[in-house]
Amino acid sequence: MTSTFPPITVPTACIWIDGDAAEAATYYSQALPLTASAPGAGVTTLSIDGIPLLLLGADATYSPNPSISGFLRFSSEKFGSQEQAEEALRTAYVAIGEGGELMPLQAYPFAPLFAWVRDRYGFTWQLFLEEPSSGLPFFTPCFMFGNVAHGKCEQATDTWMALLGGERLSLIRHGEGSYLEPEAVQMTTFTMGGGVFTAIDAGTFHDFTFDPGVSMTLFYEDQAGIDGAWQVLSQVADAERCGWCVDA
Secondary structure: OOOOOOOOOOOEEEEEEOOOHHHHHHHHHHHOOOEEEEOOOOEEEEEEOOEEEEEEEOOOOOOOOOOEEEEEEEOHHHHOOHHHHHHHHHHHHHHHOOOOEEEEEEEEOOEEEEEEEEOOOOOEEEEEEOOOOOOOOOEEEEEEEEHHHOOOHHHHHHHHHHHHOOOEEEEEEOOOOOOOOOOOEEEEEEEEOOEEEEEEEEEOOOOOOOOOOEEEEOOOOOHHHHHHHHHHHOOOHHHOEOOEOOOO
């Protein structure tokens, strides 16, 4: 899909950290496989199997919620065998899940082994044992459209792909007999600005939605690119501040 305002790098998730970003980076680098960090002034960049994730050292003004999580695909392609992939998942589950479980570690209809856990900083991770390997990246940010955003997954991702350039790789709907309406998106994978992302509809029953606790960072080479993307993306004037905007 042709982009309107393509960023110069892959759109990057940014976690608001209550504390020191470099300290958080050490924690993540030790807890997660295939992960390294590059500390900066106030902002640290994690590299999770080559995919960036930003850590913003701040205060307790905001905290992450599961609206944007880290989806980790453990596969034989990345870890050498299915047994080694499962061992890596179980190790990460213990190391990163100290904040509790959203979904317990067990087999599910969609995966031989899966867990959704919260880390010490409040960010959540979906640990997915993949069989067979899909060829998708080990790490993808995952958008969960719940609460007032439920039902907007397909529309929003279409808009983002049109703005930043991308294509839909897959889309599975809930279908008849589900706990959500049949047309709701159970899972979609798509590219956006050169990166791969995951998204789902999650239901109106959730008591949270997207907020600055986890945001997406776009890098442009000049002010014209920033202004153009801002004009299209920013739909809530009262939420504009310090380079943050809120879309529809």
